[in-house]
Amino acid sequence: MKNLYIALSFVAMSSSLYAQNANTKAADKLFNRYEYVSAAKAYQSLVDGGKADGYVYKQLADTYYNMFNAKEATTWYAKAVETPQDAETYFRYAQMLKTNAKYEEANKQMAKFAALAPNDLRAKAFKENPNYIPKLIGKDPSFTVKSLAVSSDKSDFGPVLYNNTLYFTSARNGSRKNYGWNDEPYLDLYQSTLADSGTFSEATTVASLNSKFHDGPITISADGNTAYFSSDSFRGSSFLKDKLNKLKLGKNNIYKATKTGDTWGNIKPISINSKEYSLSNPSLSRDGKTLYFSSNMPNSIGGVDIWKVAVNADGTFGTPENLGNKVNTEGNESFPFIADDNKTLYFASSGRPGLGGYDVYMVDLSNGSEAVNMGKPINTEKDDFSFSFSKEKNMGFFASNRNGNDDIFGATPICKLEVLTIVKNAKTGEILTDAKVSIVDDKKNVIASEMSNGQGEVKYTVECDKEYSIQASKDGFDGNSFAVAKSKGPKTTVDALLQPIDVIVTPVEIILKPIYFEYNKSNITQAGAFELDKLVQVMNNNKDLVIFAKSHTDSRGTDAYNMALSDRRAKSTVQYLISKGIDAARISGKGFGESELKVACGDKCTEEEHAQNRRSEFLIVK
The missing domain is CATH 1.25.40.10 (Tetratricopeptide repeat domain)
Structure with a gap:
């Protein structure tokens, strides 16, 4: 439909x-x-x-x-x-x-x-x-979607939420005669109330707006007192006569209604309607100054384009403007929805590279940018269209025939956080380019790594409300980790201030953060490797340096077992350094078991204290 x-x-x-x-x-x-x-x-x-x-x-x-x-x-x-x-x-x-x-x-x-x-x-x-298809399919999803119970076994589309009322268009009214186009009943406007539980009430007709013709979709002003909606031009007794086919040709027109109490009235066609072409699918900006709609009026680029028209303070209209080829193609573009920011436009298109049928796109009208396909799961190989978004409820709604019929779906944004890291010299404030910047999740897994650009910057996009850390390193500097606090975004900045590498070198030892090992294991962890790479850098910069590595365990297990375990850890540490090109003659190591505990807490140690005891230390021999 x-x-x-x-x-x-x-x-x-x-x-x-x-x-x-x-x-x-x-x-x-x-x-x-x-x-x-x-x-x-x-x-x-x-x-x-x-x-x-x-x-x-x-x-x-x-x-x-x-x-x-x-x-x-x-x-x-x-x-x-x-x-x-x-x-x-x-x-x-x-x-x-x-x-x-x-x-x-x-x-x-x-x-x-x-x-x-x-x-x-x-x-x-x-x-x-x-x-383009593999790239489009592989695009990270921005929403999760689910089918809403307000859908019926007939066509349902054009959902838009105002306050707690969801308005949509439906062909479910079985008491009306069917339309020859698709053998479904004529369209009516329906409404359903959103409860605090997130469920919707049983849909009812918007009786004061519906007629015996097609009605809907609808858009409503921010104050809730003015509506613009689609309906047949027959409603205003406007049509052309096709004598050859003995047919009265109506068009889709846009009508305006005002609200008195709980009832809509004073329904009139708007002045820019015509019996020569159609106007449909209106969307009113939140400031009430611009009405967006779809039309096949003269000077359209394709069959149907998206247009806008100024709504003057006295209720009159300006001259319709085509949104141009940043939005429209020689195909069909329809179902515009202008977001609360008055600049983000969502629309459906069959003319742009998509997954199939009609896909939903979004475009920022304020900066001349290109329209962006919203990807899966909003779009599928089927028809996906009439997307709207409620900023107040942080919920989107759209229609799709992915299940064989035009049904209404809800779309919940996947919260994304943009993490901007700026790498600088901690002493001078100088921007550091070509620094390695990694983002690490709460399980110490490296998600991605990049080199800082000419401005010392690296950007990552991650999920909201999760803990992350940034690891930054550069030759000549002491690499470090920086916490990224949980946030709902949309952006956060991390200043990665790196000290020159000489700060970790003393006359007797190389001061690294402890090289911790997992319980009962001797393999080098990702966090351990990050610290050991600093030692590699120091030893490469000081060719005569000879290091002795001491490895320790916690107090759990027998003395003999812990001595053997710490010795394996010492050997793992030595082997890691050799694998990075350090001469074996310059690095040696030994396990000391639990003989040199850092935290002597006996059988009352916490897991954190046990972890502090499972460490390696690096002494300068020469």
Whole structure:
């Protein structure tokens, strides 16, 4: 049903080598009247009767495309392209193939499309990055999603939350007659209340806004007293007459309503509506000054574009403005939603490189940046559209037919924290470039490592509310670790101040942080390796230096066992240094068991105290 509000009564006719004839007259009439369910049966009868050609196959495919029956559309596009077709047919075929994750075959059809329409923005985007799918699939998710119980067995879409009320559009009203486009009832506006528990009440109709025609989606002003919503132009007695098909052609229009008490009234079409083209899917900025909508009005780049218009203080409107090719393509863009910041726009597109069908994109309108595909799990190989976001509730909502029907989903942001590390000389404040900066999780696992840039910076994005640490090191400096406190973000800065390496060298020993070992183990840990690398640096800078390593255990276990364990730890330490290029003649070691405890706590030691006793020390022999 979302195709009604994306296609906006706009149907591209075939330009194949085949054309309409006496045999197709009845089916074509149904197609042109947008009665696609009946049209599909009529074209199918021509196929069954052996009267099909490239035109019939294409029309049958387009019929299923308009109903978003990807399986049938794919079948008949495959037959249609056995004969030469127009560029758009190859594009649509590629779209349907992607809905079944047949990306290699989709690329072949996109190549044919690009050859026929080389100047099309969609063709250019494909040729610039034909193998974008793996990168898109591998993109880190920004949301978790779940299906909401407010969905029905009919089409439900256009969800938007204002205060605690979720408004959406649905074809669930079984008491109304079905619409010939897809054999579902006409659309109505519904509402459901969000409880403190996070559940939604049973949906009810917004009776004061609904009519006998299609109604919805809706947008509501920040004060809750003004609504703009989509409805048929028939509601305002506006239509064109198609004498050939004996048809009254209505368009999608936008209507304005005001609230008195709990009831909407004073419903009027807005002044920029037209019976020549459609306007739909309104979204009002929180400051109430700009209305975004989708339309196929003149000067659109594609079939349907996203536009905006100024809402003046007196309620009148300015001149509609196309959002341009940073948003729109020669395909269809629809379902705009402007976020609370008045600059972030979410929208659905079939013309941009996506996973299949309609994908959701976001773009910052304030800086001229490119639109970004929101990736999985918001987007899938199917139709994903009508995304909205409530900053107050920190919740997103969208519609998708990933389960076979247009259903409503909730989207919860995955909290991300950007950690900016700036590496500096602790004595002089000088920026340190080419320093190794690693981010480490609370289990001491290194997540990633990079070298600091010309500004001494490294940025990492991690999950919120978790403990991390930054390890920074550079030749000539004493590497160190810096805590990253738990945070909900969105950003935090760590000043990694490194002392020159000579601060850890005394006349008698190399002062490192303790090289701790795990209980009953002798292998070098990641934290231990980070400290030992400092010793390697000192010994490389002082070629005559000879070191003796002493390894110790805690007091658990027998004396003999601990002596053997500490000796293994000493050998592990020595072997690590030799593996880093230190001459074996310059490093030796011995285990001392529990004979030199750092913390003499007997049988009452805490785990932290035991860990302090499991250590290595480094004495200067020469």
